Each structure stands twice: as C-alpha cells, then as structure tokens.
Amino acid sequence: AQSVTQLGSHVSVSEGALVLLRCNYSSSVPPYLFWYVQYPNQGLQLLLKYTSAATLVKGINGFEAEFKKSETSFHLTKPSAHMSDAAEYFCAVSGPNTGNQFYFGTGTSLTVIP
Amino acid sequence: DTAVSQTPKYLVTQMGNDKSIKCEQNLGHDTMYWYKQDSKKFLKIMFSYNNKELIINETVPNRFSPKSPDKAHLNLHINSLELGDSAVYFCASSQANSYYGYTFGSGTRLTVV
Numbered sequence: 001a002q003s004v005t006q007l008g009s010h011v012s013v014s015e016g017a018l019v020l021l022r023c024n025y026s027s028s029v030p031p032y033l034f035w036y037v038q039y040p041n042q043g044l045q046l047l048l049k050y051t052s053a054a055t056l057v058k059g060i061n062g063f064e065a066e067f068k069k070s071e072t073s074f075h076l077t078k079p080s081a082h083m084s085d086a087a088e089y090f091c092a093v094s095g096p097n098t099g100n101q102f103y104f105g106t107g108t109s110l111t112v113i114p
Numbered sequence: 115d116t117a118v119s120q121t122p123k124y125l126v127t128q129m130g131n132d133k134s135i136k137c138e139q140n141l142g143h144d145t146m147y148w149y150k151q152d153s154k155k156f157l158k159i160m161f162s163y164n165n166k167e168l169i170i171n172e173t174v175p176n177r178f179s180p181k182s183p184d185k186a187h188l189n190l191h192i193n194s195l196e197l198g199d200s201a202v203y204f205c206a207s208s209q210a211n212s213y214y215g216y217t218f219g220s221g222t223r224l225t226v227v
Contacts, residue, residue, distance in 0.1 A: 034215050038155075043118075043204060043218040051213050088155050094212035102216060104157045 004093050006105035014113045019063075019078040021108045023091030026072065031095035033074040034102075035065055038088040047089075050074060061085070086112045117141050120205050120219035127195055128227055135190045135222045137205030146188035147216070148180060149204040157204075163188055164210070192224075200226045 007022040025031060032051045036044040048059025055067040061084075065076045074091060091105040118139045127133050139146060145164040149157050161180045162169045168180065177193045192199060205219040 032213055032215075036218075041221075043220040044206075044216075045218070046215050049215055090157065094215075096211075098212075100208075100210065100212035101162070102159075102212060107155045107157070109155070 004091050004103050004105040006089075006091050006108050008108055009106065010109045010111070012111040012113060013081045015083055016080050019076070019081045019085065019110065021076040021089050021091075021110065023065075023074045023076065023105060024072050025074065025091075025093045027093065027095075027097065029095070029097045031093045031097065033065075033067060034092040034094070035059065035063070035074075035076050036090045036092060036104075038090065038107075040087070044090060047076070081110075081112045083112050083114065086110055118205055118207055118217050118219040120203075120222050122222060123220065124223050124225075126225045126227065129195055129197060131195050132191070132193045133195060133224070134192070135203055135205075135224075137188050137190070137219060139186055139205075139207040139217070141207055141217060143207035143217070144185070144210045145208050146182070147206040147208075148188065148190050149206060151202040151204060151221070153201070160190075161188075195226045197226050200224055 003026045005024045034049045035047040037047050038044045047063050048057045050057050050067045058064045063078045067074050089108045092102050094102045121136045147162045148160040151157050160174045179191045182188045202221045202223050204221050206216040208216045
C-alpha cells in the first residue's frame with residue numbers, strides 16, 4: 001500500500017523566513033504527488049501537483065515543490081513566509097498504481113510568527 | 115458557481131438522532147468521496163463512489179451510508195449519531211484519472227451533544 005509521511009506536525013517560521021515542509025512517499029513507481037492547503041474553517045485547496053513532467057513544480061501563492069525520485073521526497077518550499085500562509089498543509093500521493101486513490105499525509109500545521 | 119458544495123456548513127444534533135449531509139458537484143466529475151477530518155486534522159477516507167462502484171472503507175460503521183441520486187450528488191446519511199461522530203466531513207470529487215487531483219467542498223462541521 002502507498003503511504004505518505006510528513007515530518008513535523010507543527011512548523012513555525014518567522015515572517016519573511018524560508019518555509020520548508022517535508023513530504024516523503026513510498027512507491028516503487030513514480031506517482032502523482034500533490035500539496036493541498038487548508039486555511040482555518042475552510043476546505044482543502046490544491047497548491048500544486050507533480051505528474052511526471054518537470055521535477056520542480058510551481059504552485060499558487062509563491063509555493064513550489066521539487067520531486068526527487070532518489071530520495072522519494074516532494075518537499076514544499078516558499079522563500080519568504082507571509083502571515084497569510086498560516087494554515088494546515090497536506091501532502092498526498094495518487095496515480096495509476098494506486099487505482100487512482102488518494103493517500104494523504106497527516107498534515108503539517110504552519111505558524112508564521114510576526 | 116461553487117464547484118463542490120456541501121450543506122449544511124454546521125450541524126449540531128443530539129446523540130441518537132439521524133442526520134444527512136448533502137453534496138453536489140458541477141464539475142462533471144466521475145467519482146465522489148466522503149472524508150472525515152478529526153480534531154487532529156487527520157483525513158480519513160470513508161467512501162468513494164462512481165456510477166459503477168461503491169468502495170467502502172471497512173473501518174466505517176454501518177451507521178454511515180452514502181446515497182447517490184445521480185452522478186452530481188453524493189449525500190451522507192448517519193443513523194444513531196454518537197459523540198465520536200463529531201468531526202468535519204468533507205465531500206470531494208475527481209475525474210476517473212487522479213492526475214487532476216481532487217476538488218473539495220468547504221466541509222460540514224458536525225457536533226454531537
């Protein structure tokens with residue numbers, strides 16, 4: 001079965017600092033990888049996705065993620081944190097080898113300190 | 115137009131009651147889902163359904179049942195509500211190929227008292 005591991009359930013950064021949220025997946029076949037963001041009291045919104053094209057993927061709100069097959073990782077980064085980035089972030093894996101079912105990580109709560 | 119809409123947004127009810135949450139998508143997607151998000155924000159798949167197949171997570175109590183009158187709707191019925199059912203329930207939809215990702219509704223916060 002597929003699995004997704006998000007290291008760090010809580011991450012705090014200062015406003016203007018680098019944001020790094022970690023995600024590792026288990027798959028023998030490169031899957032589709034996604035990052036979703038959930039703002040307080042809202043649903044999940046797609047930030048970006050990797051689907052076997054460019055390994056560096058750019059998403060909304062200045063976020064990007066790099067697919068590294070050798071490390072089975074898909075870490076999410078943003079050069080400069082903004083207060084509005086405070087939210088819950090979920091990594092997910094899917095693809096033909098999962099029957100197109102999504103497997104979500106346990107989420108990382110990002111706090112931005114003024 | 116909201117792509118995936120859920121009603122109600124908030125639901126407070128007493129133990130033992132039966133309630134329903136409605137979900138509608140206007141994206142023309144083939145598959146719809148129900149997720150439960152607990153107080154620790156963990157997302158748990160409950161059901162996935164398309165016009166051919168219902169897949170049930172075996173850990174979901176049979177008090178929960180999805181009902182789909184048509185391809186654009188997937189409602190969630192819950193019988194004999196328990197305190198532990200309190201959570202946020204999300205509806206989502208996708209095309210048959212997960213390449214495009216899921217589109218989520220804004221959630222229904224269920225509180226059982």
